Amino acid sequence: MRIFRNLKQALLGLLRHKGNTVLMTLGVIIGIASMTVIVSIGEGTKGKVLDRITEMGFGPDSFSVLAGGGRLFFPKSQNVTSLTLEDADDIAALASVRLVVPHQRETMRLVYRDQNTSTRVYGVTPDWILSRGWNLWDGRFLNADDMRRKTRVIVLGATPAKKLFPREVDPIGKEIRLGQVFFEVVGLLEEKGLTESGYDPDDRTLIPLNTSMSRLFNKTYLHSIKVMALSPSLVSKTMLDVTQLLRRNHGLSPIAADDFRFITPEGIMEWVTQSAQALNRMLVLISTVSLLVGGIVIMNILLVSIRERIREIGVRRCFGARRSDIISQFLFESIFVSLLGGMLGVGLGLGISIGLQNFSPIPTRVTWEPFALALFFSTLVGLVFGIQPARKAAYLNPEETLR
Amino acid sequence: MNLIEMRDISKVYKNVGFETRVLKGVSLHIQKGEYVSIIGPSGAGKSTLMTIMGCLAQPTSGVYILDGEEVEELNDRELSNIRNEKIGFVFQAFHLLRGVTAFDNVMMPLLYCRKPPKDAKRIVEEVLDKVGLGHRMHHTPGQLSGGEQQRVTIARSLVNDPRIILADEPTGNLDSKNGAEIMKFLDQLNREGRTIIIITHDPTVANHARRVLTIRDGQIVSDHANIPQSQAGAVGASAS
Numbered sequence A: 001m002r003i004f005r006n007l008k009q010a011l012l013g014l015l016r017h018k019g020n021t022v023l024m025t026l027g028v029i030i031g032i033a034s035m036t037v038i039v040s041i042g043e044g045t046k047g048k049v050l051d052r053i054t055e056m057g058f059g060p061d062s063f064s065v066l067a068g069g070g071r072l073f074f075p076k077s078q079n080v081t082s083l084t085l086e087d088a089d090d091i092a093a094l095a096s097v098r099l100v101v102p103h104q105r106e107t108m109r110l111v112y113r114d115q116n117t118s119t120r121v122y123g124v125t126p127d128w129i130l131s132r133g134w135n136l137w138d139g140r141f142l143n144a145d146d147m148r149r150k151t152r153v154i155v156l157g158a159t160p161a162k163k164l165f166p167r168e169v170d171p172i173g174k175e176i177r178l179g180q181v182f183f184e185v186v187g188l189l190e191e192k193g194l195t196e197s198g199y200d201p202d203d204r205t206l207i208p209l210n211t212s213m214s215r216l217f218n219k220t221y222l223h224s225i226k227v228m229a230l231s232p233s234l235v236s237k238t239m240l241d242v243t244q245l246l247r248r249n250h251g252l253s254p255i256a257a258d259d260f261r262f263i264t265p266e267g268i269m270e271w272v273t274q275s276a277q278a279l280n281r282m283l284v285l286i287s288t289v290s291l292l293v294g295g296i297v298i299m300n301i302l303l304v305s306i307r308e309r310i311r312e313i314g315v316r317r318c319f320g321a322r323r324s325d326i327i328s329q330f331l332f333e334s335i336f337v338s339l340l341g342g343m344l345g346v347g348l349g350l351g352i353s354i355g356l357q358n359f360s361p362i363p364t365r366v367t368w369e370p371f372a373l374a375l376f377f378s379t380l381v382g383l384v385f386g387i388q389p390a391r392k393a394a395y396l397n398p399e400e401t402l403r
Numbered sequence B: 001m002n003l004i005e006m007r008d009i010s011k012v013y014k015n016v017g018f019e020t021r022v023l024k025g026v027s028l029h030i031q032k033g034e035y036v037s038i039i040g041p042s043g044a045g046k047s048t049l050m051t052i053m054g055c056l057a058q059p060t061s062g063v064y065i066l067d068g069e070e071v072e073e074l075n076d077r078e079l080s081n082i083r084n085e086k087i088g089f090v091f092q093a094f095h096l097l098r099g100v101t102a103f104d105n106v107m108m109p110l111l112y113c114r115k116p117p118k119d120a121k122r123i124v125e126e127v128l129d130k131v132g133l134g135h136r137m138h139h140t141p142g143q144l145s146g147g148e149q150q151r152v153t154i155a156r157s158l159v160n161d162p163r164i165i166l167a168d169e170p171t172g173n174l175d176s177k178n179g180a181e182i183m184k185f186l187d188q189l190n191r192e193g194r195t196i197i198i199i200t201h202d203p204t205v206a207n208h209a210r211r212v213l214t215i216r217d218g219q220i221v222s223d224h225a226n227i228p229q230s231q232a233g234a235v236g237a238s239a240s
């Protein structure tokens, strides 16, 4: 086929003019690599946020009060001591509230004989399992008696259970050590499995709140309070009541900012959408600019190269190349170079994304989208920016090119 | 039948501010199998006439009929096919593709055939053998002498088996020995029945043809038969 012969001539041409080929490829590599990195960061951020939603296990009738003021995932300070069990009791007394679960939380090392693992330890009330709708796999959950007597009992998620105990050992009744304190395993949570973004909801353990306060964490303030309203429509009113209540309890002056913040499913979703939109806008802008630059580089080098190769074009025309042959030859050159740059760019971009993931706090996630985008956009760039030089080459006057 | 027929051909180059009238009413007929040389002073319009003959440029006015087809009415595709199938070009400056082997240079016209031959490789090897370059097939122009390069262009002009060879000063860049060798090939191509049209400044070269056209100032001033003599003799270098 004629078109394949032109394609072959294009590839040979690129080989013969390696300097130009490398320069043209570079422009696209940079464009596509930056696009890839931005896509990965976008995906990574989205994944992280979705993980938070999963972690908190929200329904439409619930929200959380987190200690410390500020924006959703960006508290003003990390260690806030103002949220207390009295606050939780006062919230529970509100008419529109069905259930309240106060939380303490720390990451700790668990030891069983020669096995150890690090996991999140939550101090919660027995209502926790109701509020999450989580099932027990084995044993029992924390109960009112545990709370009253501050017993040293623990319920394990599937992940720490697997890490600490060999298959053949039944964890129920075993003693494990958290810091200097021994706990008896009384229950195992049902396994949920990894989320799509790689978050592990099973990586948690639960102990009675009273025990965590006085025997393990040795602090009286809470990390958060989960609140469930009587119905989804009461959520916003309840949040207003809770705000008033907490400001009064904490003795905040009317001009002082809240020393707590809310997390609601809507709030998270809104944040996700907003940040995704902002990221998308940035993505579009940066990728467009860098691809435009790449395209212009290709176009200019191609134009220069056509001037250098004016004889070649004339000779080909002399021996029977049609205008369409010359156009396809040069268009193939630009598309191929652009595709090559695109593929190398995705490679570089993924490399950078993986680097960011491992060596920086920026969350990234490698997906297939950048490959498809690179394939599409680099072809487009090659086509759009190649057509003018190709036409220019084809419409050169063969008589003059050989003079 | 006339292979080439030109009637009152003129060519005017329009540039900003001025026009150059290069051909001023050229009429000529060339039969199949003729061996014609075109001579004349520099700037007379010889190369211009050849680009029109070779369908690389259209005349400003006049009629050009090539092998029964009126060229003015053809589009780019048809003109390209004619150049590909009926005409082989040989240039003073060789115009080989740089960095491309002799083999691929000779192969190039076959890429643009309407129906490329199945045994293209063999054909290319054959024509290269014919010009005595079978052993230099994989050399690039930079690795070949001037005479060898011009033999590659002869092979290239032949590969599509054209009826007409248009040669614009084929010996202009060569010494007398290499020039003579090129002329030997052109003579042979004419003996095979191909129509040869050769532009030259060199009377010795012109003397190979059986018809000599003289162009001066865009017009044919003489057109006479010629009896080639001592074709085996060397081409005079002094005349160029």
Ligand SMILES: Nc1ncnc2c1ncn2[C@@H]1O[C@H](COP(=O)(O)OP(=O)(O)OP(=O)(O)O)[C@@H](O)[C@H]1O
Residues within 6 Å of the ligand: B013, B014, B015, B020, B022, B040, B041, B042, B043, B044, B045, B046, B047, B048, B049
């Ligand atoms: N594109 C152009 N615009 C204006 N004038 C041109 C153009 N191309 C050629 N000419 C003029 O046409 C005239 C004839 O040029 P041509 O190349 O046909 O001469 P020639 O007979 O082949 O000369 P030589 O023997 O030196 O090769 C010259 O005077 C040249 O300056």
Ligand SMILES: [Mg+2]
Residues within 6 Å of the ligand: B046, B047, B048, B168
């Ligand atoms: Mg000339």
